[in-house]
Amino acid sequence: MSYLFPTYQKWEIEPVSANGCKLIDANGKEYLDFSSGIGVCNLGHRPKAVEEAIETQLKKYWHVSNLFHIKEQEKAAKLLAKNAEMDLVFFANSGAEANEGAIKLARKYTGKHKIVTFEQSFHGRTFATMAATGQEKIKQGFGPMLESFVYVPFNNTEMLKNAMDESVAAVMLEIVQGEGGIHIANEEFLKETEKLCKEYGALLIIDEIQTGIGRTGKPFAFQHFGLKPDIVTVAKGLGSGLPIGAVIGKIELESAFGPGSHGSTFGGNPVSVAAAIATMETIFQEEFLKNTVEKGKYLIGKLKTVLGKSPIVSEIRGMGLMIGIELKTDVQRLLSELRKNGLIALPAGSNVLRLLPPLTVTVEEIDEAAVIIEATIQQFMNKTVKA
Incomplete structure (x- = not known):
């Protein structure tokens, strides 16, 4: 057994x-x-630079807490923010946690709670990210979902327009729907989505859990289309197999995530951060x-x-x-x-x-x-x- x-x-x-x-x-x-740990081992199994970074950090300390100043966190956050052309980072342990954080941040910053996502999307298996996911099979058997998520067909600008109003806190999307079938967003749809978000005072959240960290040939997939998202989430490829995720956001959102507003005991663990730094320094070339x-x-x-x-x-x-x-x-x-x-x-x-x-x-x-x-x-x- x-x-x-x-x-x-x-x-x-x-x-x-x-x-x-x-x-x-x-x-x-x-x-x-050709699975790479479901898109995690972007540098293959046991890349030497990452292995050495992990071993070095293991000999220093494994965990203290996020109450301490940890210079490696600052270095990793700077690499993420600069390469995403954004400003601030919150470290989590996984993609689901990163998306959970993004949803909380968007709702708290805007004071609104309606979030538009897309059919066949996948954003995670916590209650908020499961509710954000546009696949019914993910939700079966778990009872009522978290309210205020609206789902529209992917790449359908007209249906998105119909879903938008002043109560929308954010639109959340994947540039390539990975779990949903490798469906790629078209440029016109993405540009119109960005425009609609600005028009209605909604944030644009781009889920880069699977597409980020070089998977599509850019640091982040949204950069193929010249988009300027408010929030980007990343995980999978970030730590080359060690658990780490991140919420990347614009400086304007800083006030919504002040002391005590959000947290994670293990988020930004020093060993995972060491792996992330070595991974990014290799891939973001x-x-x-x-x-x-x-x-x-x-x-x-x-x-x-x-x-x-x-x-x-x-x-x-x-x-x-x-x-x-x-x-x-x-x-x-x-x-x-x-x-x-x-x-x-x-x-x-x-x-x-x-x-x-x-x-x-x-x-x-x-x-x-x-x-x-x-x-x-x-x-x-x-x-x-x-x-």
């Missing part, structure tokens, strides 16, 4: 070691890991981000070449190294077959194969993954026909 609550549908893999893009299980089998864009284009091009004529592939889309392959079949069975063939990938919704390789993935590893995906889809189709 297991002493764990069965909240996760466990895979058949027990990891024993991992390095870079490779993971080895208890049977000695090697995998290409122009050449590194340029390479991420090039590798993303190469991977999409490769996939379109090998899968372009596949009868079960509807579309291949993505931004940077955040890529979805939409299928005309349920994705779970295919994911199991991919693992048998040595590639770890993820679902995004019921029929999208999601690829989140490390940003350090090599061209050779991309080629290897494309071969496995092509062969596995062909095997899957052959089995389906025989069945």
Whole structure:
């Protein structure tokens, strides 16, 4: 028996070691890991610079409390704020906590409570972030949700206009809906959203939990579109596997998050912050981000070449190294077959194969993954026909 609550549908893999893009299980089998811990290990497993930063901090202290001045927190906050072209940072432990903080900040600053989010969005599993999520399956069985969230179709400007009024505290969106199926916001929709927020005195919150920290080829995905959000949330890739999240905001919001207004015992833990600094110092380099864009284009091009004529592939889309392959079949069975063939990938919704390789993935590893995906889809189709 297991002493764990069965909240996760466990895979058949027990990891024993991992390095870079490779993971080895208890049977000695090697995998290409194109899940990156669900978009967490943006520098691959155990990147040397991050490992060294963690070890250095472990020899100093692990935890004191946020009542102390911690210079590493200030350094990490400055890296985040400067690269997001914003001003202030609050550290949390996860993406859900960061989004929870963003919701609290928006409501407190504006004095309003209505928040507009989008269908197929995903913002977390706390009560506020679950309520913010535009997927009914996430909420089933938990009773009444936190009030005042309104959901409109993604990329639908007219429906957004209909939802806006003077009671809206914020509009909250993802530039790429990761859990919802790798759906990318279009520029006109984003620009109109920003304009509507200004018109109605609402804040623009951009959830960069999965898209942030270089995943799309910019420090943050909103920077592809020249947006100026009021609040940005980030987590996953920030600590290279150590738990850390952050709310990044404009200086005007400072008064709403004064002493005693919000907090987190473990938020900004010194070891996690050390990992975040080393991660950002590596990723937020122009050449590194340029390479991420090039590798993303190469991977999409490769996939379109090998899968372009596949009868079960509807579309291949993505931004940077955040890529979805939409299928005309349920994705779970295919994911199991991919693992048998040595590639770890993820679902995004019921029929999208999601690829989140490390940003350090090599061209050779991309080629290897494309071969496995092509062969596995062909095997899957052959089995389906025989069945």
